[in-house]
Amino acid sequence: ACITCTSPACYTHNTFNPQKSSSFRDAGSPITIFYGSGIIQGFLGSDTVRIGNLVSPEQSFGLSLVEYGFDSVPFDGILGLAFPSMGIKDTIPIFDNLW
DSSP: BBBTOHHHHHHHHHHHOOOOOOOEEEEEEEEEEESSEEEEEEEEEEEEETTTTTEEEEEEEEEEEEEOOOTTTOOOOHHHHHHEEESTTOOHHHHHHHO
């Protein structure tokens, strides 16, 4: 979730502040993603993502501004593990980029 998210779930989870990143870029594209557990609405952005020693520069990801159905989940976000054809149009999932 983005630091500016106003949903109740965003107040109980860690959020991302794009203003604290020198490499964040706002793609300017609105997104709506339907999950089995809920829905998020927000926008597409990109940043350098590090997982251990692996680095994915300019990794696209969604930043939620509104969330439905995530109030009591124990996790802070969803890392897309789908095939590219199932993800957000014109984006590449992180594990495909890390590969």
